[in-house]
Amino acid sequence: TQLLEQSPQFLSIQEGENLTVYCNSSSVFSSLQWYRQEPGEGPVLLVTVVTGGEVKKLKRLTFQFGDARKDSSLHITAAQPGDTGLYLCAGDRGGTSYGKLTFGQGTILTVHP
Amino acid sequence: GAVVSQHPSRVICKSGTSVKIECRSLDFQATTMFWYRQFPKQSLMLMATSNEGSKATYEQGVEKDKFLINHASLTLSTLTVTSAHPEDSSFYICSAPNRGSLSYGYTFGSGTRLTVV
Numbered sequence: 408t409q410l411l412e413q414s415p416q417f418l419s420i421q422e423g424e425n426l427t428v429y430c431n432s433s434s435v436f437s438s439l440q441w442y443r444q445e446p447g448e449g450p451v452l453l454v455t456v457v458t459g460g461e462v463k464k465l466k467r468l469t470f471q472f473g474d475a476r477k478d479s480s481l482h483i484t485a486a487q488p489g490d491t492g493l494y495l496c497a498g499d500r501g502g503t504s505y506g507k508l509t510f511g512q513g514t515i516l517t518v519h520p
Numbered sequence: 521g522a523v524v525s526q527h528p529s530r531v532i533c534k535s536g537t538s539v540k541i542e543c544r545s546l547d548f549q550a551t552t553m554f555w556y557r558q559f560p561k562q563s564l565m566l567m568a569t570s571n572e573g574s575k576a577t578y579e580q581g582v583e584k585d586k587f588l589i590n591h592a593s594l595t596l597s598t599l600t601v602t603s604a605h606p607e608d609s610s611f612y613i614c615s616a617p618n619r620g621s622l623s624y625g626y627t628f629g630s631g632t633r634l635t636v637v
Binding site: 442448451455497505506508509 | 554556569626627630633
């Protein structure tokens with residue numbers, strides 16, 4: 408079973424601060440995605456990283472895929488109250504298990520004005 | 521972008537009855553869809569893979585006779601929770617791959633909150 412350890416579980420910060428969320432595994436994933444989920448809704452895709460060492464930016468969000476494709480990070484610069492929500496990382500096993508995502512435990516982010 | 525429509529969004533049913541949840545890809549075809557379950561304050565757990573034109577494949581520990589999956593067309597997959605019990609109460613979510621490529625991630629439905637009383 409491929410596990411994805413996501414940390415921290417909870418993050419409470421002030422507006423303007425920076426933060427980083429980590430996802431780590433002992434297994435290799437063919438790709439890794441980051442999602443944001445609002446209460447009572449399905450996850451919404453933020454980004455997919457496929458290549459080891461890849462870095463993608465989405466406005467104030469920076470996503471990185473580890474060189475060995477076992478870990479990833481999400482960095483938010485100058486957090487805003489609108490960033491508040493549940494962030495999930497998910498690894499795709501690929502191959503015959505394509506699409507069978509393994510999700511991290513999630514990070515509940517609260518940004519205070 | 522790709523849209524996956526899931527309904528109902530909420531359903532309350534009596535113990536022992538069956539509930540059907542539908543998942544439709546609105547602007548693209550999906551030969552494969554995935555069903556997840558999410559308990560309160562927990563992450564998503566994959567239940568099964570729905571395959572158009574063939575049998576679904578279930579993850580270890582998921583009862584296939586309890587969670588019936590039918591992928592009748594390239595745009596519709598259904599999950600039926602049979603003889604539901606209170607422990608089946610959960611948030612059920614479907615997903616489909618975007619444009620069939622690893623690079624494009626997956627689109628999720630808006631989820632179905634099932635409460636069995």
